[in-house]
Amino acid sequence: MPQNTPRPPSKKLWTALALASLTALSSGAALAASPAASEASTVNNSDMDAPMFYQLLVGEMELRAGQPGVAFQVLLDAARRSQDEALYRRVVSIALQARAGEQALQAARAWADSLPNSAEAHQAELQLLALLNRPADAGKALKALLANSPEAQRVTVIASLPQLFQRTPVPQQVLESLQPALKQAEQQEATRLVALNAHARLALNAGEQQQALALSREAAALAPEAEEPLAVALELMVQQPAAEELITAALNAKPDNASLRQAYGRALARAQRISDAAREFRRVTELLPEQPSPWFALGSLELELQHQDVAESALKTFLQKLEAATGKNDSELTDNGRDARQQALLLLAQAAEQRGMYKAAEGWLNQVDTPKRLTEVTYRRASLLLKQGQLDKARKLIQGLPGESKEEQRSRFMAESQLLREAQQWAAAYELLQRANEALSDDADMIYEQSMMAEKLGRNEEMEALLRRVMVLRPEHFHAYNALGYSLADRKQRLDEARELIIKALSFAPKEPFILDSMGWVEYRQGKLDDAITYLRQAFASRPDAEIAAHLGEVLWVSGQREEAQRIWTEGAKRDPKNEALRETQKRLKSAKPAAQ
Structure with a gap:
């Protein structure tokens, strides 16, 4: 080779040049350059052989002819022979454009096998495994990607994992597969914090709440000002009350x-x-x-x-x-x-x-001018009519709402039943909800509402059957467990079963005030006054509702703390002076002889 001749392009560069020229050829572009350009250009020899050039040409022509499957096979074979990263990238892209996910994964794996030190190859494989919902194989790809990535890229990769797998229907498999690589990353100072955060988020998604909380605590201790451990703690708060300590500690500090x-x-x-x-x-x-x-x-x-x-x-x-x-x-x-x-x-x-x-x-209602709020505005206007003794007119107003779609029918039924409950028209509300459940079968919320009206009418067996139907339709409907548990406790029946039902409700919402109220009430029925007061105080502090005030006041009264009972009742009456439970409780207990102090 003459000494003044430039070095031939590398395989990678030549592939890019060859692909560009092949595209021009297949689109009918002119091959001949102008004489001036030919004289000025220098011929560069290449180590690409004629079979390889022909293979690339055939692959691109097949793609242009609308045969992506053939093009994929031809170019994948060329990529394997040349071990060219740009060509592998091209093959993966062809498969993705053809929406052939399995072929794209096949190409990415061939890429990773041919070039095991290529971080890009392992990243493509990991992303495709997530896309195809193949989490069982993702751990190996993640481990290889982290091993072949620079430190800054490792941090980015780990941080992106929860989002990468956020749509998976099998979050538990994702956690199990990625966990070994994450634990390894947690041992390295540069990636420890981001690995703890990603691990906690994946555990949360998989329903492993205790694990998510433990990892978030560790991350918060490592970086008290970090936001991600607190974000996980906020999501855990409802079912893991201990998570709240992370939030309050951060707020005490700042x-x-x-x-x-x-x-x-x-x-x-x-x-x-x-x-x-x-x-x-x-x-x-x-x-x-x-x-x-x-x-x-x-x-x-x-x-x-x-x-x-x-x-x-x-x-x-x-x-x-x-x-x-x-x-x-x-x-x-x-x-x-x-x-x-x-x-x-x-x-x-x-x-x-x-x-x-x-x-x-x-x-104020006259200023609401969006169709989205039609049902709410109509309900509020109907409620105003009810307050002025015009129930029939109020019902007709709600009945005039649109009801063509199932959702519109549902909204209309709910609004009218709520109006009837507000008017204490239990029988009319029950009949309306019965018609609603015939029209809208298996609507857990509507069945729950009907059960509440059945209880108001003293139809306790029917109420229980309806609530158990809700539990079957929606096992996480904690209001159903709470309602049945409270009803049994209030009637002093099957108290052990009532307690189990309320504990079940608390497993879904440990600090929900009305469930805590129910727990306090069953403790009271079982004669555990101190425990009852603890639960009821907690419920009333979170939500000073008149009915909770009635219960707390009764237990305080019976336990001899009568001045505080009066104070609680007074506070409850300020919020809802017409509350039926509060008025009945005060009437019943104030007429009784004071218990010995």
Whole structure:
């Protein structure tokens, strides 16, 4: 070779050049260059032989002719012969474009076998295993990928694992397969934190809550300011109360962490710990007074706590802050912002209604102008009519709602039955729900509602049969276990079974106030006054509901703590002065002779 002749291109570069020229050839591009260009160009010899060139040409022509399967086989064979990374990449791409996942995985594995030190090959294999839902083989691919990746890339790969496998229907298999490689990564300083976080998230997805909590604790101890361990803890809170300690510890260390406090407040609200959630959002409004969303959350929670004045003030502040941020024109709002504004107007109408200010409530309702909220607006208007003694007119208003689709029928049935419950028309509500369940078969929520009306009518055997039907249709429906357990306890029947049912409900929602109330009530029925008071205090602290107040007050009264019982009853009556359970309890116990102190 003459000394002034440049070195021939590498195989990788030549493959790219060859593919480009083949594409031009198969599309009919001119082969001859201009004379000037020919004179200026230098001939570069290549180590590609004629059979290889011909094989690449055939593969590309088959692809252009609409034969991706043939092209795949021809080019995969060429990639194996040449061991060219770019060509393997091309073959995988051809298979994916043809939606041939198994062929793409075959090419990726051939790539990894030919070039075992190629991180890209192992990454392609891992991604395809996730795509094809083949988690059993993913552990080996992950181990090879981490072994052949630089440190920065290893961190990225591990962090992406939960998202990569988030759609899998077999999360337990994903955890089992990836766990050995993750444990190995947890032993290395550079990847320890990210491996703990990914491991915890995969354990959470697989339902291994204790393992997820232990890993999150370890990650939080390693990096107290890291967000991911706290994110996992927030998701675990409902069923793993110990996870809450991670959140409270982080907030004690940084009390002004508004984003964490908001997330904590939302988690508390999901767990029905309304008082605790409202406490957190009060603090958030102090930390972020100009942000609209915390004011909206606070207003919603305060209204649920029957604090109408405070709720109204917070909701009006929300609307003011929203207007200041976006102007009066709804078109400038995001979809979420527009929806939140409509919800705030509905809540203000509800607050006004609860205070007996019906004209003001109608004024707020008149400002709700989205079809999405038609059922809610109609229900609130019907409720206003009911409050003014016009039940028939209220029912007709709801019956006029659209009912063409199953979902529309369901919404209409639910709204009318709720109206009848509010009017204490138990028999009419039962008949309506019976018709609903004939029209909408196997709707667990509708059957549950019918069971509650059966209980109101004293049809306890029917109530139990309906609740057991709910448990079959939706085994995680913890309200059904709680309702049956509470009903048995309240009637002093099968108390051991009642206790087991309530424990089952608590396994789904350990800090849900109404389930804690039921647990306190069954403890009371079994004569365990101290345990009953503990559960009932916890329930009332989280949600100071009038019925919980009735139960806690009764147990305190019977245990001799009568002044506190009176205080609890008074507090409950402030929130719901017409509550049937509270009034019956006070009447029954105040007429009895005081027990010996």
